[in-house]
Amino acid sequence: MANEGTGALVRVVSEEEGTILTEWLGLLKSGGALQTGRIREAELQTQAKTVLGQLRDALASGGSNADLEAYATLRDTLGEISRSRAIQGFTPTDTANFVLSLKEPIFSSLSRSHANDAKTLAAAILSTSHLLDQLSLHTMEVFLQSREDVIGRQGQEIAELSTPVVRLWDGILALPLIGTLDSARTGVVMENLLQAIVDEEAEIAIIDITGVPTVDTLVAQHLLKAIAAARLMGADCIISGIRPQIAQTMVHLGVELNVVSKATLADAFALALRRTGRTVVRKQPVSPSAS
Amino acid sequence: MRMTKTGARVPVTRTETLPIRSGDDVVRIRQAVRTRAIEAGLGLVDQTKIVTAASELARNALDYGGGGEVRVDVLQEGMRKGVRLSFSDQGPGIPDIQKALTDHYTTGGGLGLGLGGAKRLSNEFHIESAVGVGTRVTIARWK
Numbered sequence: 001m002a003n004e005g006t007g008a009l010v011r012v013v014s015e016e017e018g019t020i021l022t023e024w025l026g027l028l029k030s031g032g033a034l035q036t037g038r039i040r041e042a043e044l045q046t047q048a049k050t051v052l053g054q055l056r057d058a059l060a061s062g063g064s065n066a067d068l069e070a071y072a073t074l075r076d077t078l079g080e081i082s083r084s085r086a087i088q089g090f091t092p093t094d095t096a097n098f099v100l101s102l103k104e105p106i107f108s109s110l111s112r113s114h115a116n117d118a119k120t121l122a123a124a125i126l127s128t129s130h131l132l133d134q135l136s137l138h139t140m141e142v143f144l145q146s147r148e149d150v151i152g153r154q155g156q157e158i159a160e161l162s163t164p165v166v167r168l169w170d171g172i173l174a175l176p177l178i179g180t181l182d183s184a185r186t187g188v189v190m191e192n193l194l195q196a197i198v199d200e201e202a203e204i205a206i207i208d209i210t211g212v213p214t215v216d217t218l219v220a221q222h223l224l225k226a227i228a229a230a231r232l233m234g235a236d237c238i239i240s241g242i243r244p245q246i247a248q249t250m251v252h253l254g255v256e257l258n259v260v261s262k263a264t265l266a267d268a269f270a271l272a273l274r275r276t277g278r279t280v281v282r283k284q285p286v287s288p289s290a291s
Numbered sequence: 292m293r294m295t296k297t298g299a300r301v302p303v304t305r306t307e308t309l310p311i312r313s314g315d316d317v318v319r320i321r322q323a324v325r326t327r328a329i330e331a332g333l334g335l336v337d338q339t340k341i342v343t344a345a346s347e348l349a350r351n352a353l354d355y356g357g358g359g360e361v362r363v364d365v366l367q368e369g370m371r372k373g374v375r376l377s378f379s380d381q382g383p384g385i386p387d388i389q390k391a392l393t394d395h396y397t398t399g400g401g402l403g404l405g406l407g408g409a410k411r412l413s414n415e416f417h418i419e420s421a422v423g424v425g426t427r428v429t430i431a432r433w434k
């Protein structure tokens with residue numbers, strides 16, 4: 001029965017490819033595939049034409065199981081389309097519908113050609129449905145995987161973006177930490193800091209933790225390691241931005257950073273300038289009226 | 292019903308249970324505890340204390356207990372409001388609780404200040420642990 005059905009499917013797709021393609025594109029368009037403007041009509045046409053052609057070739061090999069070797073090219077093409085849709089910001093529904101909306105045109109072609117053979121028609125519809133479901137699941141898997149890849153990459157980018165080392169003056173660096181210091185990010189932070197100390201031949205590194213919401217013993221340990229490593233590279237650290245509630249909590253925890261700390265980054269910078277033999281002076285006295 | 296000594300008979304106005312399976316869960320727990328602490332009317336210092344204690348205990352349940360869960364209760368007794376957290380895991384347990392509470396004692400290359408620190412950061416602290424069975428640490432912070 002399955003073979004009978006597959007045979008009918010194979011014949012219909014090769015004999016009525018043109019009709020099926022036209023109907024499929026019609027459905028895609030009326031379903032709103034072009035409305036979001038994420039894809040152009042010509043591109044959609046090319047994709048549909050390629051997929052249908054490869055489906056015809058795969059079917060010609062005799063089977064209607066998407067796991068077969070004959071379907072490798074088609075699976076790759078669908079994977080490619082899914083990947084690009086994930087990046088273009090298509091919804092999962094849009095992506096699944098691309099393949100699923102091929103059912104209707106094939107069903108109508110099958111119904112026309114097998115109007116008098118209910119048994120074969122039923123079998124063919126079953127094989128078609130099964131095959132397109134398999135292919136649609138494949139597109140969804142690739143789609144989700146691609147989305148996860150995108151999210152993972154963004155996470156990495158954020159980790160790097162949010163840990164810049166800023167050169168404040170000759171030999172004076174600042175590392176403004178913002179957000180949660182999880183282990184993955186801390187690695188990047190340390191690496192950036194030490195590299196910058198080497199590159200700038202820095203004498204003083206100011207680590208500003210104004211933007212760190214919680215300083216627990218793990219964060220404290222990361223800070224201690226950074227301070228020790230900086231010292232080995234010849235730079236002294238100043239910690240700034242320890243808010244009063246964080247200072248209290250650190251005392252209760254029993255954490256001692258054993259470095260100079262300043263309330264604000266500005267205070268820390270002033271201290272760093274002094275320590276490196278510089279003073280900041282006002283050029284002209286400020287008149288009382290001008291402020 | 293599980294009873295703990297910490298605030299055992301105090302009415303609970305809100306309760307939720309969160310999993311501790313990954314580092315991300317620890318972040319989520321800190322955020323949830325912060326939200327509940329604000330809800331209970333805790334000031335900034337007390338919020339920071341209980342959030343930090345939560346971070347320590349969740350990390351311990353993850354690193355040493357192989358993961359577990361935390362129950363977060365908002366308490367109200369008359370005019371008094373507070374937050375109670377109960378961390379539990381089915382890990383190896385702690386053979387010598389006094390030693391584990393000693394500052395700088397660590398078996399995992401940490402600072403060894405988490406357990407003792409969590410105790411100092413809380414108004415109430417209760418720990419029970421059985422080797423081969425697991426560990427439960429319950430803390431509370433009142434407004």
Ligand SMILES: Nc1ncnc2c1ncn2[C@@H]1O[C@H](COP(=O)(O)OP(=O)(O)O)[C@@H](O)[C@H]1O
Nearest residue numbers: 351355356391397398399401402403404405406
């Ligand atoms: N949930 C737990 N299960 C088993 N052992 C634990 C647990 N929590 C803490 N411990 C033990 O107590 C020790 C001290 O914990 P802690 O004070 O948090 O310091 P640290 O985490 O830096 O080691 C740990 O090193 C560990 O041996």
Ligand SMILES: [Mg+2]
Nearest residue numbers: 351401405406
């Ligand atoms: Mg710990």
